[in-house]
Amino acid sequence: MDLTTVAEQVRAADVVAIAGGGTHWEVGGPPPAGGEEVAAPVGVVAYDPADLTVTVAAGTRVRELSVVLAEAAQECALDPRSADATVGGTLAVGLSGHRRLRYGPLRDRVLEVRFVTADGRVVKGGGPTVKNVSGFDLPRLLVGSFGTVGVLVQVILRCQPQPEVAEWSVTDADPFELRRRLYRPSCLAWDGYRTHVLLEGIAADVRRERQSAGGEPSTAPPEWPRGPHRGRVSVRPSAVRELVPVLRDTGVRWLAEVGVGTIHVAAGTEEPLAAVRAAAERQGGWLLREAGAPDLDGFGRALPNLALQARLAQAFDPTGKLNPGRLPLAERVRA
Amino acid sequence: MLDDLRAALGPDRARAEPLELALYARDAGVASGHAAAVCFPRTGREVALAVQVAARHDRPFVARGSGTGLAGGATPIGDPLVIVTTQLNHILDVDADDRVAWVEPGVLNLDLTRAVAHLGLHYAPDPSSQQACTIGGNVATNAGGPHCLSSGVTATHVLALEVVLADGSTTVLGGLEPDQAGYDLRGCFVGSEGTMGIATRIAVRLTPDPPAVRTLLLDFDAIEDAGAAVSGIIAAGIVPAALEMMDAEITRAVEDYVGAGYPRDAAAVLLVELDGLPGGVDAQVGVVERVGREQGARSVRVAADDAERALLWKGRKSAFGAIARIAPDYYLHDAVVPRTRLVDVLRQVYAIAAEQHLTMMNVFHAGDGNLHPLIVFDAREPGVWERVHRAGDEILAACVAAGGVLSGEHGIGLEKREAMPLVFSADDLDAQARLRDAFDPSGRANPTKILPAGSRCGELQRVPEGAWI
Numbered sequence A: 001m002d003l004t005t006v007a008e009q010v011r012a013a014d015v016v017a018i019a020g021g022g023t024h025w026e027v028g029g030p031p032p033a034g035g036e037e038v039a040a041p042v043g044v045v046a047y048d049p050a051d052l053t054v055t056v057a058a059g060t061r062v063r064e065l066s067v068v069l070a071e072a073a074q075e076c077a078l079d080p081r082s083a084d085a086t087v088g089g090t091l092a093v094g095l096s097g098h099r100r101l102r103y104g105p106l107r108d109r110v111l112e113v114r115f116v117t118a119d120g121r122v123v124k125g126g127g128p129t130v131k132n133v134s135g136f137d138l139p140r141l142l143v144g145s146f147g148t149v150g151v152l153v154q155v156i157l158r159c160q161p162q163p164e165v166a167e168w169s170v171t172d173a174d175p176f177e178l179r180r181r182l183y184r185p186s187c188l189a190w191d192g193y194r195t196h197v198l199l200e201g202i203a204a205d206v207r208r209e210r211q212s213a214g215g216e217p218s219t220a221p222p223e224w225p226r227g228p229h230r231g232r233v234s235v236r237p238s239a240v241r242e243l244v245p246v247l248r249d250t251g252v253r254w255l256a257e258v259g260v261g262t263i264h265v266a267a268g269t270e271e272p273l274a275a276v277r278a279a280a281e282r283q284g285g286w287l288l289r290e291a292g293a294p295d296l297d298g299f300g301r302a303l304p305n306l307a308l309q310a311r312l313a314q315a316f317d318p319t320g321k322l323n324p325g326r327l328p329l330a331e332r333v334r335a
Numbered sequence B: 001m002l003d004d005l006r007a008a009l010g011p012d013r014a015r016a017e018p019l020e021l022a023l024y025a026r027d028a029g030v031a032s033g034h035a036a037a038v039c040f041p042r043t044g045r046e047v048a049l050a051v052q053v054a055a056r057h058d059r060p061f062v063a064r065g066s067g068t069g070l071a072g073g074a075t076p077i078g079d080p081l082v083i084v085t086t087q088l089n090h091i092l093d094v095d096a097d098d099r100v101a102w103v104e105p106g107v108l109n110l111d112l113t114r115a116v117a118h119l120g121l122h123y124a125p126d127p128s129s130q131q132a133c134t135i136g137g138n139v140a141t142n143a144g145g146p147h148c149l150s151s152g153v154t155a156t157h158v159l160a161l162e163v164v165l166a167d168g169s170t171t172v173l174g175g176l177e178p179d180q181a182g183y184d185l186r187g188c189f190v191g192s193e194g195t196m197g198i199a200t201r202i203a204v205r206l207t208p209d210p211p212a213v214r215t216l217l218l219d220f221d222a223i224e225d226a227g228a229a230v231s232g233i234i235a236a237g238i239v240p241a242a243l244e245m246m247d248a249e250i251t252r253a254v255e256d257y258v259g260a261g262y263p264r265d266a267a268a269v270l271l272v273e274l275d276g277l278p279g280g281v282d283a284q285v286g287v288v289e290r291v292g293r294e295q296g297a298r299s300v301r302v303a304a305d306d307a308e309r310a311l312l313w314k315g316r317k318s319a320f321g322a323i324a325r326i327a328p329d330y331y332l333h334d335a336v337v338p339r340t341r342l343v344d345v346l347r348q349v350y351a352i353a354a355e356q357h358l359t360m361m362n363v364f365h366a367g368d369g370n371l372h373p374l375i376v377f378d379a380r381e382p383g384v385w386e387r388v389h390r391a392g393d394e395i396l397a398a399c400v401a402a403g404g405v406l407s408g409e410h411g412i413g414l415e416k417r418e419a420m421p422l423v424f425s426a427d428d429l430d431a432q433a434r435l436r437d438a439f440d441p442s443g444r445a446n447p448t449k450i451l452p453a454g455s456r457c458g459e460l461q462r463v464p465e466g467a468w469i
Helices: A003-012 A062-070 A087-093 A138-142 A175-181 A203-213 A241-250 A271-282 A306-316 A330-334 B002-009 B018-023 B044-056 B109-119 B135-141 B185-189 B223-235 B248-258 B278-294 B306-317 B319-325 B339-355 B384-401 B417-423 B426-439
Strands: A016-018 A036-038 A044-048 A053-057 A110-116 A122-126 A151-158 A165-171 A187-190 A195-201 A229-234 A253-257 A262-267 A286-291 B037-039 B061-064 B081-084 B091-095 B100-103 B158-164 B170-174 B198-205 B212-220 B242-247 B268-276 B299-302 B329-332 B359-364 B373-377
Touching: A003 A036, A003 A110, A003 A122, A003 A151, A016 A087, A044 A062, A053 A062, A062 A087, A087 A151, A110 A138, A122 A138, A122 B426, A138 B185, A138 B426, A165 A203, A175 A187, A175 A195, A175 A203, A195 A203, A203 B278, A229 A271, A241 A262, A241 A271, A262 A271, A271 A286, A306 B426, B002 B037, B002 B044, B018 B037, B044 B061, B044 B081, B044 B158, B044 B170, B044 B198, B091 B109, B100 B109, B109 B135, B135 B198, B158 B185, B170 B185, B185 B426, B212 B223, B212 B278, B212 B306, B223 B242, B223 B268, B223 B278, B223 B339, B242 B248, B242 B306, B248 B268, B248 B306, B248 B319, B248 B359, B268 B278, B268 B306, B278 B299, B306 B319, B319 B329, B319 B373, B339 B359, B339 B373, B339 B384, B373 B384, B384 B417, B417 B426
Parallel strands: A016 A036, B037 B081, B061 B081
Antiparallel strands: A044 A053, A053 A151, A110 A122, A110 A151, A165 A195, A187 A195, A187 A253, A229 A262, A229 A286, A253 A262, B091 B100, B100 B198, B158 B170, B158 B198, B212 B268, B212 B299, B242 B268, B242 B359, B329 B373, B359 B373
């Protein structure tokens, strides 16, 4: 399917349900019922490794993109939990991967977007180069917009050389102390007892940093919490420690990204998630529902700057036809 | 309006004398305008009061930091109120654990880095004007700098913003939590050149100082060889902390000016900085040396100590002081091309200058393809401005034809507004206008900047009064 076909499909539909890999199908809110399912095109469009950028159709699975980049010993740190996610879906949902501590949030990967507007026009925002201040930053508006601004169809992403070595290790050392001591670790995943450290770089540096961290190399990454009910806490990094008592009391499975402020939470029932959400809010943060927990709404709090957000939604999708319900904008629904 | 401003801010905080208005008629770019009044708030609340006064009088307003912008972003068009933020210059809070600082917009870029140096931290964006430019201005233009090659431009370092919107209300965009619910309003605001409101408090990410830093100077007989070395370094899997190129003219000018030890007879020099953990840095020094020599580097000098490093950087950062000795005026361009097209576009840029009989120098961020062709001239020479502008237009067109963009770090402002259709379609510009207007439905926040007239569907074409570009 090409860009113009997608544009025509969107233009003709009354309600659009944007379908990617289906790996984050419930995040934010439920997918719209009865909407016309629209999927972005697939495939790597252009790739010159010397530019450290890749142009890719948004419907391409991250797994497929990674294979192409790996042939040139490069990667793009999208890092969705499941590599079956599409590039467009990963960006539209906007959740950063586990190497955010080192490489920054997902939104920093995107240089240029092409998206289909609610009235079926193909619009470009941003530009093909890493450095670019040519106009308003539509790429950042699109990342995390859950498809409510437009249907992502093609993007240009920033790539990076693959590290010579990427090694997980496990240590009993305090992760906050590790954060001070280690230089740019890629991940410090903490379960309250042990810290899983991801180090990337050349072999000699990784070895020395691991010795500094203490602990032993492990053969596999940590297991991210799984269960029918899942959520993601977002608090300022130093507040992670304050949440530990509640995380322990509620008995949820959890793993925190220390230094980032993200805590991944999973439970067999819904109640513990609600308790963790309340605790996160007491710390000035919040919990995003990622799966299950039907009685928990997607974000758990009113969106900040709701009037401004609603004006944005209204400006790009006046009739609210794009993924209604995925991003709670009550004003838009009423409009 | 002046009376209301004085009542709100204090009698000495708002002015409209001819001298003040002349001082604030332009920034460091070439476009000139006219302000109705200038005011100097000291707090975020006073900024809000000033914006409210402007709203009551239905006046546009323009925020201004140090005025170092080069694209006319702070140039007052349409008799606006100019709101100067330089007196909001306090570092409010530094949190070494969360590696974040809250600053007021008038804090100078380099002052922040100096204030956190004892913690082993720094503020990564380092525009060449960093001794003079404000963080607020950096946010407005999404400023870059040599070290943005590996660490990213301003947008990647801003976590949260307290802003005064055009209606005079104050709100916070973004936050210190890693994820925000809803649209990335903070991300939209950075780089909006004052058209969405005025930032009054800014939370920026602080970056740990690298344990090891090495700086190298490579010199070449041909600029093509230097360009090939740039590509070769990236192709070898290295993203240096900085990768700067200077051509023959500017190298000589800088050497005569500061005596940094640059070879005066080089056709081009590359300044390469590598940082990180010691093992990786050492390995990368070896690769850069090898690639450089393969591409014809005459010599590779590795700075032996911090003093030598500082001297090499002093040469690069003094480039614009050095050219003042050559001709009284200069016009600095800013465009980006894909790294792989660098040498090709450079050749065209020199040809354009030769055709217009202009002296051209190039000192730029080669690593990310960010060209800064610098035309030096004497404005008293009859007809020279026309040639300078013609060369500028042709350079921009060449960059865009090579798949580049209009600006890497200076912004669009007034200077490049009319060039926007070179890279954006009518639909693209309409989408940008929708984004801008959602933040400021009144259209009073720094109007006429960034978007050319006619960007909005059905908008009438008009030339703003008082602008000469």
